[in-house]
Amino acid sequence: MMVQITGATKLLGVMGYPIEHSLSPVMHNAALQALAIQNSADYLEYVYVPWSVHPEALSTVVSSLAKLGCSGFNVTIPHKQGIMPLLTEITAIAQGVGAVNTVWSTASGWAGTNTDVQGFISPLQGLQRDWFSLTPCILGSGGAARAVLAGCAQLGCPHVHLIGRQPQKLQLLQKVGTLAWGLGVQTHLWQDLPALLPQIDLLINTTPVGMFPHTQDSPLSVAEVDLLPATAIVYDLIYAPNPTVLLTYTQTSGRIAINGLEMLVQQGAAALSLWLGQPAPVATMRQALQACFVD
Ligand code: NAP
Numbered sequence: 692m693m694v695q696i697t698g699a700t701k702l703l704g705v706m707g708y709p710i711e712h713s714l715s716p717v718m719h720n721a722a723l724q725a726l727a728i729q730n731s732a733d734y735l736e737y738v739y740v741p742w743s744v745h746p747e748a749l750s751t752v753v754s755s756l757a758k759l760g761c762s763g764f765n766v767t768i769p770h771k772q773g774i775m776p777l778l779t780e781i782t783a784i785a786q787g788v789g790a791v792n793t794v795w796s797t798a799s800g801w802a803g804t805n806t807d808v809q810g811f812i813s814p815l816q817g818l819q820r821d822w823f824s825l826t827p828c829i830l831g832s833g834g835a836a837r838a839v840l841a842g843c844a845q846l847g848c849p850h851v852h853l854i855g856r857q858p859q860k861l862q863l864l865q866k867v868g869t870l871a872w873g874l875g876v877q878t879h880l881w882q883d884l885p886a887l888l889p890q891i892d893l894l895i896n897t898t899p900v901g902m903f904p905h906t907q908d909s910p911l912s913v914a915e916v917d918l919l920p921a922t923a924i925v926y927d928l929i930y931a932p933n934p935t936v937l938l939t940y941t942q943t944s945g946r947i948a949i950n951g952l953e954m955l956v957q958q959g960a961a962a963l964s965l966w967l968g969q970p971a972p973v974a975t976m977r978q979a980l981q982a983c984f985v986d
Contacts (some may be wrong), residue, residue, distance in 0.1 A: 694727035697734040702759060703966060706752065707743040714983055716741050718959050721979035725972045737762065737967070748775055753777045753801065762944030763795035763966040771834060778803040778873075787871035788837045790915035793962040804965070807838035810958025811928075812845055814949050815893075818924070822846040826890055829853050830910050831897035832860040835928055839895050840868045840876070852891070854884055878884055888918035896927045897971075901935040909936035916940040923947075930955055933984055952980055 703723075705715045718740035728733050742764075744752050749770055754777075756764065766774045771790035775781060781802030785791045791803035815822075827843050829836050832855035843851050851868065853876055855861045861878035864923065868876035879887065888894075900910040916925070916937070925941040929932075930951035936941065941948040960971035 692728065694724055694732055694735045696738050696947070700709050700735050701763045702756075703737050703739040703763055704742055704756075704761070705739070705765040706742040706749075706770060708743055708745055708769055710741045710743045710767070713741055713767065714955070715739070715767075715959060718956065718976045718979050719963060722960075722963055722972050723984075724978050726969075729972075734825055744770065746770070749773050750777055757796065757801070761796065763793070763962075765793055765962055766791060768834070774803060777801065784808055784841065787867070788841050789867065789904060790834055790837060792958065793906060793965060795966055798875060805838060805841075806958040806961035806965075807835070808820055808841045808845060809961045810954040810956075811839055811842040813957035814953040815846060815924075818947070820892075822848050825892035827851045827893040827895060828884075828887060828891040829895050829897060830884075832857065832864050833897065835897040836864060837867060839897055839928075840864065840874065841872055843893075844868070844872035844874050848874070848893075850877065852876075852887055853878045854881055854887075856881060858907040859917070885915055885918060888915060889920065890918075891919055891923060893924045893926065894919060896925075896929065896937055899929065901932075901937055902929045903928065903931045906932045907936060909940065911937055911940065913940045913943075916946070919946060921946065922932060924949065926950060930980075931984065942981070952984075953977070956980060 705713055710929050716739055723737050766788055774791050780802035782804040783889055785803055785805040788805045790805055793806050794803045824857050827848055829839050863875040868874040896910050901908045924947040926949040927938050928951040929935050933950050937952055938948040956977045960973045963971040
């Protein structure tokens, strides 16, 4: 049974450039349908649509959405920074990360936050670990690495290692980690990684290495994965393919492997509950995403 869109249905969405690949509409519309059925609603209260928005059009689109009565939206690459000057309110977490992925309407304009941090830590919070005594290592120094840095601080890790290929980017993130989150951040180039691995408890891949269509690539060789402690967790932010080669090596070696799908689900659930003011149907959102990967 489908609950219908009517003249009273309100608007949610996601803007990016490109946007065609986004799985957010599948996940959010499954949740909105499930909630309407659960509430025996006679029409769909919200619908979630994708918008392909060129960076030059961002400001015009955002003010037009206010005029259309849009309730809120997600922003993805390349707008996570560009949206910030267009908001009247930004949460401390989004300011610290330096990026916004979720926007909602307020009486004085658009407000924004970053739910990637909550999405990232969610699968880790279920593991019984003393994060204060554990050492994470983040591979990559781009946008996702910023949210992961904030997540490591929220978990309680006092210091992290950061691996990248551009010293300037590494230095910038080291500053963000220290100033925004009080983290000790040690930066390294990739050639230093093998020597570090025996002391790493949580290895997080925030690079696109291994992502579709380059599914045979891996940021670590099987021998390098074996250098990690036997209790180490390997977390790959990539969700397609599932598992990546990195996570296949991890699983084969008996270590804990976490893929990026749950982060995607949980950042979406956090955004949806913010827009609706009620808990999101997380299981429905997870199921809708998993169905996208069934051959
Ligand atoms: P980004 O801003 O472009 O950053 C990518 C980082 O990876 C950069 O530091 C880049 O290095 C590095 N990198 C790229 N190719 C590399 C290579 N061949 N070798 C070594 N380093 C390489 O991208 P992002 O937004 O952070 O996203 C990164 C990944 O995270 C993507 O796979 C994305 O799908 C995933 N992600 C998943 C979720 C989720 O919900 N699961 C959320 C966000 C992101 P340079 O800086 O030197 O170019």
